[in-house]
Amino acid sequence: MKIEMLNVGWFTAPAGVFRAGDDMDRTIRFPVPAYVVETATERILIDTGLNPAAIADPAAYYDRPDFFAVFALEQEQSVAEQLDLSTLTKVVLTHLHWDHVGGLQLIPASVPVVVQRSEWQAGRDDAAVQRNFFFPHDYADDGREVILIDGDCDLLGDGSIELLLTSGHTPGHQSIRIGEVVLGADVAHYASSLDDHRFPVFADDHEQQGHSAERLRVMRDAGLNVIPGHDPDILRPGAVT
């Protein structure tokens, strides 16, 4: 099994938005990763990065000038520029935030998407959409098969790839264990967040996020390589082992 990190782009935002207690006057440029997992029979994309149409003027594209006043987006290379998307067998979404689901519409509608049922339902609930800064335009119905998961799941039925419900950051956030690697996604933006629980200032449920971080910390301490969501000092494109 092979895992490769692609860097799709960057977002720049005040440090204090993404780590409680950090300076609001200083900005940090965060990488936006997506991952390709190859097995003997599958080629799975995990998350899809930014929506290329939104990069230049996200406030206008998403009609949220309030929200995007504090963000700048940059495309590195979209998933379409880095991969032959027609060869994918599945897309797994960790959650429905715009930096994870934005590239979904680049992927042929014949490729099914796998997401937690609680996340997908929240993405269609007005109050949850508002609270979680979801932009339904990014995951609008395009005829694609949506495979809904309830909790932890052995994705391929052979124990090789396990979806882990790690809610809190969003209602149905999931992490993915592939062998000895755990893609934690946004349970912890920084590797250190697993220990200090200094999460972004926004969340669906910070207490639940703390429980999810504890779950991943235990896995890390047992020897698994837990990859954080957006840590600029850790994420590098290329093979993940």
Ligand SMILES: [Zn+2]
């Ligand atoms: Zn994110």
